[in-house]
Amino acid sequence: MIRERHLNIGLLAGLLAVALWAMLADQPFTITLATRAVILALAAAGLNIALGIGGLVSLGHAAFFGLGGYVMGVLAYHAQTYTPLELGPFSIAGTKSMPLIWLAAICVSGLAALVIGLLSLRTSGVYFIMITLAFGQMFYYFAISWSAYGGEDGLSIYVRNGFPGLNTLVPIQFFGICYVILCLVLYLHARLARSPFGLALNAARQAPVRVLTVGLDPTRLKLVAFVLSGAITGLAGALFADLYRFVSPTMFSWQMSGELIVLIILGGVARLCGPVVGAVVFVMLEHLLGGLTDFWHVWLGVILLLIVLFARGGLIGMVSGRAVAHD
Amino acid sequence: MTEPVLQTIGLTRRFGAMVASDDVSLDLRAGEIHAIIGPNGAGKSTLINQICGELRPDSGAVRIAGQDVTRLDTAARARLGLARTFQISALVMEDTVLQNAMLGALGAGGRPWRFWRPVLADPDLRARAEAALDRVGLLPQRGTRVSDLSHGQRRQLEVAVALTLEPRAFVMDEPMAGLGAEGSKALTGFLDGLREEAPILLVEHDMDAVFALADRISVLVYGRVIASGPVEDIRSNPDVRHAYLGTGS
The missing domain is CATH 3.40.50.300 (P-loop containing nucleotide triphosphate hydrolases)
Incomplete structure (x- = not known):
């Protein structure tokens, strides 16, 4: 058994090594694949806070992923067409600056998570899954019919957005940005899991009655987790759209929500690097098997089935055993 | 009266x-x-x-x-x-004995909205939790997961969590x-x-x-x-x- 901490460091180092190797070997497509894995891992890491620690099985996280994507798309669209964005009485100029776009993506998706969470957390179990799914679908159909920003066809951005001091068009530099954000979010997750909030949230998942009897409100704890979770997934959405310079309603689809859950289950629910392992395996399967057959999802399904049946801790659990209790 | x-x-x-x-x-x-x-x-x-x-x-x-x-x-x-103990233990099963007692201390302190510092390193909460565990004789088991405790130890922990609340009744x-x-x-x-x-x-x-x-x-x-x-x-x-x-x- 490898200690989970060492495994996590090895994983993140390995991911970085692959991208650096691809840069030296002049394989930009491999860098793009690695960037895709990093961004999907970031989106799933957001979900992992709600699902892993808080036990909130959200089948609507595509809503936040898509919102992040559309925040980027809309702001960049207005910047490249030199038209202001009219929001009722306010008129905002578009922007091609990544930090500003990220901030907006975090705020918009966090706010959406607050509203969706307030309504959804009145339910639990299957009803929670269904109501989050319904919210996700609402955004999906709204995006399809939103013709001002491309409707079903989506919205293309001519040039990737900029980051001060970097040339984001160079694949390895954009990878670096995404990689650093992923590491920061994972660090945040690790701190959060051990914090007073993490202790209470973890208890709210396992024994809500206990949390109430010590005088805390489990629903409020879960709501805060849901907002944090949605904001992070929204940030990932903005990066994802920037990677392909394209945003479309598919980012809002329920399959996207399902994929995020699959990534977490593959890697290990509530495990710090579960989303990273899940995303790397997913992108590799998608690329390798996807080249051989259009039906590669079948094999993903088989792997998922085996993990659910025989390895409840996911791939991380297979390698490093059950999660250690903090001391 | x-x-x-x-x-x-x-x-x-x-x-x-x-x-x-x-x-x-x-x-x-x-x-x-x-x-x-x-x-x-x-x-x-x-x-x-x-x-x-x-x-x-x-x-x-x-x-x-x-x-x-x-x-x-x-x-x-x-x-x-008001501190309640349950007939059927309602404890956080995957957490350790100490974490369960810390939860009580956290509730009593009423400040769960802290996201950064490790909770187990909070000296006040820890002192309160360990004092309660010590009183019921569970301090040596503080690092054990509740799911690994005997039935009797779980009953003791129920009481210890109630003690951390320092209740009126x-x-x-x-x-x-x-x-x-x-x-x-x-x-x-x-x-x-x-x-x-x-x-x-x-x-x-x-x-x-x-x-x-x-x-x-x-x-x-x-x-x-x-x-x-x-x-x-x-x-x-x-x-x-x-x-x-x-x-x-």
């Missing part, structure tokens, strides 16, 4: 045609152990759930130190100083359930000393423990209090002997 720490006034709760609590008026005064006994189905759990806020009464009121809490939820009552639902003779005796001794800190409303089936501990006993049958008073009065009350102790008549 001083204000009772905990008081119910005419609590009534119906489930369809069945009256689970019928005009129940009880009080718990400082320094005492007040035991509630009654046969299975007498409505003891329903009563406790109304006192602790999990169930709303159809009519009647609950007061903590004179304050009407009938409309408050479980968490608010806990913050007012304890409401204990069958704390002796499933404990062997040794365990019961040890816990009886512990609860005996606890009443000075905060009074205990004790629901218990173990009659030896009840007679050894209680200052007063109330007998609940079909949701009604059929007798209430000092231990000796209850022991010799013919109605009680008939309805519950199964002798006499």
